[in-house]
Amino acid sequence: MSVGFIMLCHTALNRAAQVARHWARADCPVVLHVDRRVRRRSYDELVRKLSDLPNVRFCERHSCEWGTWSLVTATQAAARMMLREFPKVDHVFHASGSCLPLRPVQELRDYLAQRPTTDFIESVTTEDVSWTVDGLERERFQFWFPFSWKRQRKLFDLTVRLQRRFRIRRRIPKGVVPHLGSQWWCLSRATLSAILNDPRRAEYDRYFRKVWIPDESYFQSLVRLHARTIESRSLTLSKFDFQGKPHIFYDDHLRLLRRSDCFVARKIWPQANLLYRVFLSEEKEALRRAEPNPGRIDRIFSTALERRTRGRPGLYMQSRFPRPDRENSKTAAPYSLFSGFAELFEGFEPWMAEVTGTAVHGKLFAPDRVHYAGGVGVYRGGLSDSAALRDREPRGFLTSLIWNTRGERQCFQFGPGDTQALTWFLATDHNAQIAVISGAWAIPLFRSNRNFADIRREAARLQQVELDFLKVLRSPWTKARLHVWTLADFIDAPRDHLHMILDEMNPRAHLTPGVLPPMVSLDGFGAFLQNLRNEGMQPLVMGDFRVAPPRQGARQTRTRGE
Known part of the structure; x- marks a missing residue:
């Protein structure tokens, strides 16, 4: 042959x-x-x-x-x-x-x-x-x-x-x-x-x-x-x-x-x-x-x-920068966003870190700087706390943070006073868990001693920003795991709502809220909202708060979950 x-x-x-x-x-x-x-x-x-x-x-x-x-x-x-x-x-x-x-x-x-x-x-x-x-x-x-x-x-x-x-x-x-x-x-x-x-x-x-x-x-x-x-x-x-x-x-x-x-x-x-x-x-x-x-x-x-x-999930690099909506997962790992929790609970971040064993940051997109866990100036991967660097490429900042910390779930605070450039990115990311207490941004205004005319203008601005954020979250293209409560609804059963969030973060760990962090006093908050109405600003996202302070028994019933 x-x-x-x-x-x-x-x-x-x-x-x-x-x-x-x-x-x-x-x-x-x-x-x-x-x-x-x-x-x-x-x-x-x-x-x-x-x-x-x-x-x-x-x-x-x-x-x-x-x-x-x-x-x-x-x-x-x-x-x-x-x-x-x-x-x-x-x-x-x-x-x-x-x-x-x-x-x-x-x-x-x-x-x-x-x-x-x-x-x-x-x-x-x-x-x-x-x-x-x-x-x-x-x-x-x-x-x-x-x-x-x-x-x-x-x-x-x-x-x-x-x-x-x-x-x-x-x-x-x-x-x-x-x-x-x-x-x-x-x-x-x-x-x-x-x-x-x-x-x-x-x-x-x-x-x-x-x-x-x-x-x-x-x-x-x-x-x-x-x-x-x-x-x-x-x-x-x-x-x-x-x-x-x-x-x-x-x-x-x-x-x-x-x-x-x-x-x-x-x-x-x-x-x-x-x-x-x-x-x-x-x-x-x-x-x-x-x-x-x-x-x-x-x-x-x-x-x-x-x-x-498709690349590696959540990795963006010079050799392969995908087209929008063609990436193999927007981020590399699951993470959690909390809006309104740090305003309602005192010491919420250290409490959450202790209960979950995760890295719990402050407001990563605050206008002044990036508030990393522990207050550090440089985080893993050489990420700076500079707001200017973050805002130059906010998506790259978040995806780099998630990529650099693979294996450890990241949690951070977010609110209408933060940079809103990533709202659509967050809503359409299947790795995101988003929990929002709408209207909680009004609590720092309620507790402040600022001129009420300034408070009204700021409240109107923050409410409009949050309404836009909620509209994005409720769009048919949202892929994030979403939980939204009004402030009034959340404080009726805070333990149940926190347990739902913790269970979703790690179903196998059987995490329980235990002793909740102290909730800020909301006595007079209904009157505060009425004053906003009287000044021409209509509160829409806080839920139903009565003008008169509640009876003692009602107050105890409302905060029994604490």
């Missing part, structure tokens, strides 16, 4: 020469096609390097371009020369100049000797293809494609739109069922000869000449007319990214390539000196008899694709 290799080369000719010499020295004929666009000097140098090998040939050269018929023409020319010059070849292996053998040639010979009439070529119908990118599956066989996709993109797109609009369809040659697959195949001599010498070949060539990317469909379709046994898979390891571009293998992929058990891999980086040194060594002994199984490394490529297209 003999196997011959045809190689399509256009770059890195020194590496192509190394691979061709490796196969030729192993008694395998090699026919090289060198792109006509390669400079004559480089071509002559390649011929000179391989001139000492009697089983190496160079076929007629053609100018090759991606996605065009020229690649099929080059393959036909190399295949004809292989069959004519080397009559003892039983299988023809199609490779490129960037391919690299991964296993000893003798293993490939033995493998093919056990399957003398089998053709290894990926060949699937358009209905079963899931790897084409940007459409044009069945249409690539139904439309004319007279223009180059790379050089004449506007004309290419225009002809596609016109053919779709006027429902123009080409006639597929009788008996041909369009199939797609990788251009890197290994065909038996009988099948390849039948394809090249088919009496209807001129008709087939005319049709496929105007098919889009014919090198992925010509042999893949015609092999169905002549092959005795087809294994619809390639013996060459080739992986593609989400854009349809081939993955390039580097030196650090050595172990990965060995695990695949494939006979050949592409596309190899020309400077991968370690890969070429290891796999082109002079060792003649077969190392293994394993079945080629690229599926063994599919999980790694799937992970790489996931990392490339």
